[in-house]
Amino acid sequence: MKFISSPHNATIRLAEQLQRKSKARKKEGLFLVEGKREIQLALDGGFELTQLLICGEVFLESSEFTRDQIEKHINIKESTEVIAVSSEVYEKLAYRSGTEGCIAFAKAKSQQLSSLQLDTNPLILIAESPEKPGNLGALLRTADAAKVDAVIITNSITDLYNPNVIRSSVGCVFTVPVITSSTTETILFLKEQNINLYAATLQASERYDLINYTSSTAIAVGTEATGLSQEMRDAAVQNVIIPMRGAIDSMNVSVSAAILLFEAARQRGF
Template identity: 70%
Template sequence: MKHISSPHNAIVRHVEQLQRKSKTRKKEGLFIIEGHREIQLAVRGGFEIEKLLVCGSILLENEDYTPQDVYQKLDIDTTPEVISVTSEVYEKIAYRSGTEGCIAFAKAKSLSLSDLQLTEQPLILIAESVEKPGNLGALLRTADAAKVDAVIIANPTGDLYNPNVVRSSLGCVFTVPTAMGTTKEVTDFLKKSSIDLYAATLQSSERYDAIDYKKGSAIAVGTEATGLSEELRAAATANIIIPMSGEIDSMNVSVSAAILIFEAKRQRDFK
């Protein structure tokens, strides 16, 4: 088993590059996962783990361990390369303050719309131009909680494998089938798949709970600042709105998405 004691090691520098640079992640098709639960969810979600950097004193409370001990601790059935690192090295590369002693190199999956495998009457969450990693992570948590068939990110402004997205999603970035595309690509895909599109917007809208979501349905939400694009609204089967009684006319995008998605799930008897 390899051991790294220098914070200037090439592998350590590689971790830092993958954490900081979206360009590096996209070029190499690799990204970093930190944390016990997140690594488990990635493996269960079919992501390939290339190698694990492990601080034995944190993960196992023991410096004398084997790769099999690591696999057992993480409860994973894959056998990636295990590299031990000192606590000093781990503190340098750990992205989160609450560390768990394990960091993984993982291979990115295809995010092509054509790779989505949908049920006959799918329920899909569309997120258009969501900028903040925290909001995107929260949307993925909502999608996981509702067990939607897919999340589609239209006109993406960021990187799905940004460490902040992985962290804020609590690993749900690995549990929900996800794809990306331009708004036109997304609306064309929905039309071709005979999936109704419902756009959450203020303009010419019906109450969200007056819509029948039992057929194949996609619910689209946008940013709080600008909402959904005119292009997406024009392609919608209907515009929908959540009635509000207060002084403001918008909510956090993840809150709005949760209300809309769980109404669709209620109509489907949460199946």
């Protein structure tokens, strides 16, 4: 088994680039996944791992280990190269503490609308122009909890494979089909698929709990600062609002999405 002890090794330098720069992730078609649970969720979600870096002292509390020992913990395929790394190298790469001594290189998937396969009567979350990786990660976690059929991110400012997105989603970026598109393309897709669009916005809105979401449904949420675009609001069959009793008129976007999605799920017999 290959062993890397130098932080200046080419593989480690590439890992650092993938961790820090969206441009590198897009150029290489690769991103990093850190932690046992996240790596296993990526595998379960059909993502291909090219390499798996293991720090034995952290992963198995032993500097010496075999591939068979690793496979008892992570269900990697034969094509995945396992590389042992020193504690120094691992600490240089680890994005957060307590991630069990494993970091994987994963291949990015197609995120085009044309690749989205939907069952009949789908429930979709649309996130328009998410800016903060933490918010996007939380939205993906919410989407997984509500078991939506897909998440469509329109006019995205945040890279889906940003380490902060993966971390804040606790791996849910791998458990739900995620598509990136423009608002215009998304609206056209929804019309072609006869999917009703409901826009979470203050303007000309109906209470969210008075809407029937049992047919094919897409629920769109915007940023906390600017909300949804006029284009998205105009395309909706109905704007919906969550009544609030306090001094403010908005909540964190993932909280709002959770309320709307779970009402839709409740109506569908969740």
